[in-house]
Amino acid sequence: MEWVETTAKTIDAAREAALDQLGVAADEAEFDVIEEPRPGLFGRVRGEARLRARVRPAQVRPKQERRRRSKSDKSDKPATSETSDSTEESSTPATSSTPKSAPPRARRQTSNKRNEEPTMTNDDRPESTVTPDEVGAAAVSFMEGLTSAFGSPAEVAVTVDGIELEVTVTGTELGLLVGPGGRTLNAVQDLARVAAQRRLGDHETRLRVDVAGYRERREAALSAFARDVAEQVRTSGTARSLEPMTSSDRKVIHDVLNEIDGVSTRSVGEDPDRRIIVDPA
Amino acid sequence: MSDVDNDAIDNDTVESDQIAPTAVAVLEHIVKSIVDDPDAVTVEVDDSGRRPTLNVRCGEGDLGRVIGRRGRTASSIRTVARAAASKDDVEIDIEFLDD
Numbered sequence: 001m002e003w004v005e006t007t008a009k010t011i012d013a014a015r016e017a018a019l020d021q022l023g024v025a026a027d028e029a030e031f032d033v034i035e036e037p038r039p040g041l042f043g044r045v046r047g048e049a050r051l052r053a054r055v056r057p058a059q060v061r062p063k064q065e066r067r068r069r070s071k072s073d074k075s076d077k078p079a080t081s082e083t084s085d086s087t088e089e090s091s092t093p094a095t096s097s098t099p100k101s102a103p104p105r106a107r108r109q110t111s112n113k114r115n116e117e118p119t120m121t122n123d124d125r126p127e128s129t130v131t132p133d134e135v136g137a138a139a140v141s142f143m144e145g146l147t148s149a150f151g152s153p154a155e156v157a158v159t160v161d162g163i164e165l166e167v168t169v170t171g172t173e174l175g176l177l178v179g180p181g182g183r184t185l186n187a188v189q190d191l192a193r194v195a196a197q198r199r200l201g202d203h204e205t206r207l208r209v210d211v212a213g214y215r216e217r218r219e220a221a222l223s224a225f226a227r228d229v230a231e232q233v234r235t236s237g238t239a240r241s242l243e244p245m246t247s248s249d250r251k252v253i254h255d256v257l258n259e260i261d262g263v264s265t266r267s268v269g270e271d272p273d274r275r276i277i278v279d280p281a
Numbered sequence: 282m283s284d285v286d287n288d289a290i291d292n293d294t295v296e297s298d299q300i301a302p303t304a305v306a307v308l309e310h311i312v313k314s315i316v317d318d319p320d321a322v323t324v325e326v327d328d329s330g331r332r333p334t335l336n337v338r339c340g341e342g343d344l345g346r347v348i349g350r351r352g353r354t355a356s357s358i359r360t361v362a363r364a365a366a367s368k369d370d371v372e373i374d375i376e377f378l379d380d
Contacts, residue, residue, distance in 0.1 A: 151368065
């Protein structure tokens with residue numbers, strides 16, 4: 001799994017930049033703080049915050065733990081403290097106000113170690129034997145069943161490129177599976193990941209689902225829009241703030257505008273209201 | 282329902298005495314696809330309330346995965362099942378119950 005490295009004035013800002021680069025939501029990523037920002041005189045920042053981040057590998061929670069959880073919600077906390085810690089951690093913004101933050105660093109490393117531990121699975125399926133092809137086949141069969149339950153005849157195919165899996169669904173009556181703003185499609189993709197990756201105990205692959213070419217068209221439309229905005233910002237010299245977007249949409253915009261001279265991008269706010277600001281460079 | 286020219290009708294193979302047949306089929310498929318014990322999964326329509334509620338039950342220990350971290354999977358299931366229900370021309374609620 002690939003790490004990206006970012007620097008910024010605060011840990012918060014570096015973390016957000018990393019999320020944008022990865023194109024995922026905060027709870028899908030994990031972070032390592034490499035360097036804390038060093039405060040200078042009068043609050044001026046002398047050293048920048050540096051961290052690295054990656055998409056958190058998909059994980060199966062051990063079966064026993066799930067059992068325990070479902071039986072009594074009250075015993076939840078002690079039983080799954082590790083798990084809830086890590087979810088908590090990813091949602092808590094890194095403390096920018098307290099630059100001496102040793103605790104966040106420690107917590108991050110714990111969650112990291114946990115991910116690398118192969119002893120996590122006491123499941124009977126040996127995870128190491130799951131190949132990307134098998135995950136792809138499971139995703140295809142999930143999508144075939146789903147489109148047929150919807151009563152929408154469709155062709156489902158998968159392309160496997162290393163650990164990148166792309167499931168494409170084509171057919172004529174697939175609008176319902178995309179939904180307003182692609183919201184249903186995002187939910188469908190989420191469920192395909194649970195059905196294929198998580199159920200098979202796969203930690204490696206990255207799975208995307210596209211229906212009726214929606215993501216491709218969306219990406220093309222977003223790119224064209226981003227170029228328009230860049231042109232306006234360049235000629236007017238005034239920064240522009242865009243509508244809130246999902247992390248994957250923001251990634252498209254960042255990627256397109258990174259290639260264009262004369263503008264720079266940054267993101268502000270918290271999901272789901274996080275938005276891009278295009279500045280004249 | 283006589284002359285509504287709607288593609289939902291063409292695909293509707295289930296008789297209309299069942300409420301939300303598409304949503305039920307979709308819900309069943311999704312939940313069975315993500316649990317360890319698909320045979321223990323049942324979907325029941327409760328039509329006593331203001332709008333139909335689809336009650337999903339699954340085997341012991343499987344509810345955790347169906348609901349997911351911070352309810353994320355449950356919320357995705359609701360989104361997709363409600364999209365399916367629009368094909369049945371009804372609005373539905375979905376409840377996840379432990380056996």
